Amino acid sequence: MISITELRRSFGPIVAVDGVSFNVEKGQVLGFLGPNGAGKSTVMKMLACFLRPDSGTAAICGNDILKNPIKVRQCIGYLAENVPLYNEMTVGDFLNFVCDARNIRGKDRKKSLDRVVPMCSIESVYHQTIETLSKGYKRRVGLAQTLIHDPEVLILDEPTDGLDPNQKHEVRDLINKMSQEKCIIVSTHILEEVDAVCSRTIIISRGKILVDSTPKKLKEQYKCSLDEVFRKITRAKQIKPV
C-alpha cells in the first residue's frame, strides 16, 4: 500500500534523507526507528505530502505523492510529531473542522464522531478549549483527528510521546486493534513499543536504512534485547549485512 522509491531530501548542506526505499503492505505495523535527526520525521512529512522530496517518489494506495498529493492526503491519517492543533478551538469545533475539510457530512459525520471520540476517550473534554488540555489529551485529540475518516494508511510520528504509562498502553492497544485492516507506520524512540506493536522494524541513521527486519529476528540474530541491538547498529561504523 505504501511503496517508497529512493526518497532523498536535504536541508541546505545537511542530507536528511538519503535514498530511502521500502514497501509496506496492508496488515503490517512498521516501526520506524532511529536516533534523533536520523530522518524519520522527514520521511513521514514527505509521505504526508508536506515536504517535497528533492528526488525519488512514493506511492500510497496507488497515488503518487508528487502527482496526486490531495488523493494521498485523503487516504492517509497523519499525526505530526508535535501534534499541531488549533488551540483556540474547542475539541468539538476542531473535529468538526477536520470533518469539513475531509468532506464528511450529515450522518457520516455523526457516525465518525461517535466512533472516534470514545475510541480516543476524549468525551469528557469534548467541549473544552484545546489550549486548556494536558499534553496527553492534546495527543489524543490529534489521534482522533488522524482516525476520523477511517484511513487505510496511518502515519504516526511518535504517537506515545508525552503520554503516561496507562495512556501509552491504550494507544498501543488501539494500534494493535487496527493493525489487521490497516497499514501503519509508527516512528518511535521507545523500543519496548516496537516489541508491543510492530510486526516489522526499519532502523535508519543519517538518512539511510541500516536494517529492515522484524523485532523477533533482530533479537535472535544479535542474541540480546532490542535496546542493545539498536545501540550496536546505530553506533557501529561498519554495518554487517543483514
Next chain:
Amino acid sequence: MNSFVAVFKRELKSYFTTPIAYVFLVVFLFFAGYLPFKNGFFEIRQADLYFFFINMPLLFVFLVPATSMRLWAEERRVGSIELLLTLPITVTQAVLGKFFSAWLFLIIALALTFPMVITVCFLGDPDISLIITGYLGTVLMAGGFLSIGCFFSIVSKNQVISFVLSVVTCAILVFAGMPTTLSYLSTFLPSGLVSAIGNFSFQLHFESLQKGLLEFKDISYFILMIIGWIVASTYVLDERKAC
C-alpha cells in the same frame, strides 16, 4: 470547494473566539468615527461622507496589516500549518480561504460604520451613489492591503516583521500617489514616469472612486493588485511551508 469553505469558516470563527476581532473593531470604529469630526465633518455643512472616506487609506495602512500579520505567521510558528496542509487542502484553497475570511471580516467592520451614513441621511440629502462607490473603493483598497499583508505574513514567521513589512509596503503604495509626493517627483523625473508612479499607487484609484467615478481601470487596478499578491503568496507558501 469544500476545503475552501472549511478554511474560510474556521478562520472567520477564530476572529470572534479570540479577542482580535473585538479589539480591532473598537479601535477601528473609534477612529473611523473620530477623525471625520476632527477634520470638520459638521463645519463643512455638506451632506456627504468625504471626510469619512478620506481617512480610510491612512487608517487601513496600520489596521489591515494588524489583522493580516497573524494569518500565516502564527500558523507557521505554532506548527498548525503542518496539520492544515496535510489535510486534503491545496495551498491555493488555504490561501484563498484565509484571504476571503479576513476580507469579509474587514467588510463587517466597515459595515458597522453605518451610523455615519444614517447621520448624513438624517441631516441632509446625500448622494447615495457617491456613498456606495466610496464604500466600494474602501472595500477594494482593504482587499489590496490585505493581499499585501497576506504575502508578508507568509514571508516571515515573525508577526512583528510581517507587520512592519506590510505597513511599509502599503504606505509606499498610498503615499506614492499623494499630490505632494508627485509634485516633488516631477521636479526631477520625466512626466511620464511621474504619472506611471501615480497610477501605480492606491491613492489615485481610490480618489477617483470617491468622486463617484466607476471606471474600469480603477476597479481592474485593485483586482489585479489582489490577484498578483495572492498568486505570489501561494508560490511562496508552497516553497516555504515546511521551513
